[in-house]
Amino acid sequence: MTTIGVVSNTMSSPRVARSQPADRVRVALRRGREHRRWRARVADLLEATALLTLVLVVVQFFLGGGSHALMDGTAGDRLVGVGRIVGLVAMNLLLLQLLLAARVPWVDRAYGMDRALKAHRVLGRITVPLVIVHVGAIVLGYDVRDGSGGVGGAVSQFLTLVTGGDDLLMATVATVLLVVIAVTSVSIARKRLSYEWWHAVHLTAYAAVILAVPHELSIGSDFTASSWATAYWWTLFIVVAASVLWWRFLLPVLRSLRHDLRVAKVVHESDDVWSVTVQGRALSRLPVKAGQFLNWRFVSPGLFLAAHPWSVSRRPDGHTLRITVRGLGDHSAALAHLRRGTRVLVEGPYGAFTTESRVRRRVLLIAAGIGVTPVRAILEELVVERHAAAGDVTVLYRANDASQMPLVDEIARLTHAGGHALLPLIGPPANGSWLPPLGDGSQDSVRRRELVRSDAERLRELVPDVARHEVYLCGPGPWMDLVRKGLHQAGVPEKHIHDERFSW
Incomplete structure (x- = not known):
């Protein structure tokens, strides 16, 4: 059976003034517009800087004689040249990956931690194959140079390179660690690993970078081909190391102690x-x-x-x-x-799942399951700090059963205190929908009515002028995908939909 209704305003509520001064709302929206402009500027700056680092790496390679190896060298020289430039790009991307996961506040506030970590994973899918290409191209290049030929010759070249020095052996171990991290990042592997084990494996990325440094900064490498190349790589290593050390380790310890x-x-x-x-x-x-x-x-x-x-x-x-x-x-x-x-x-x-970027007066909060926790906190902020006028906030709380709605009483008291609306949506979900089915519960009724009613239409009925709302959404990932689809179809622009995803 489906339950869709507005919670009664008869229950007790916290002492919050029911009148909402218009100036508080205007100030909140003005700050939201300023924060959006700040986020756009910072995002542009971060992306331009990341692209510039890649350009600098490529320019450094060609100025250091790389163009001769690629254009005028033998087949073996060209393979080695490809391996060299791919290795430079791969290391640059790996360091950018670590910065994305370093919890730098500017990255977090500009993108949100979930999106920063998603970019981190995307770069990982590029970086590890590049590292493998780097190793393979150099091994094959030396093999072609020596005229060994065949699989045996390539294996012999690989073993010769690996045992050619401690730095090369450490670089090989670093490569193996990166491959292990990549394998455990595949969705099938992630489902078989606990969060604790997955997290422990990914911490070895720091060890991989440290093990690779002696090889990269050895005399005669492309990383030290010129004074400015050496300065660039040392600067990048120091910036990344300092960011990880401060934001991931020292600051959390200091805050916890303080x-x-x-x-x-x-x-x-x-x-x-x-x-x-x-x-x-x-x-x-x-x-x-x-x-x-x-x-x-x-x-x-x-x-x-x-x-x-x-x-x-x-x-x-x-x-x-x-x-x-x-x-x-x-x-x-x-x-x-x-x-x-x-x-x-x-x-x-x-996380960037806050009202800092809110620029619309009306607010729609949508939650399912334990995803209600940040939604409940945002609602309390809007009510207590009087950043929303009475009636401007609507809460849609989705659950299969009324017993699966933690904190619903608290949310009801808050909506009542602020003069807002809480709409519980209770019942098993309709096929392909994030909403419970319509009708009296019989199969014929559900089937007949669902044929002519889309999620967007039902959303417009639940929340009139939904397209003019700032929307905050939290719940299971697949469920949020369906909600976002319905919101888009109902006319809500992407830039006014906010969510946070905690998948790893």
């Missing part, structure tokens, strides 16, 4: 959902916003070795932080048994 986060309480929300509230020192100085997530590590047996990304499920108030977690695995289920006072280490905050 704020001294401890578990304050654990609340059982439903059969498999728990909320964990933490408190600490000077939390008003931790720059976390509603909608963002942190990587949480609890100093408790069985939990300490892995950090997991969970969004704050309540607007940060400067005193406490709260996450709400569904027990999808042994790690998340173990949070139910955390003891008061357990120390908490955090990395972050991360």
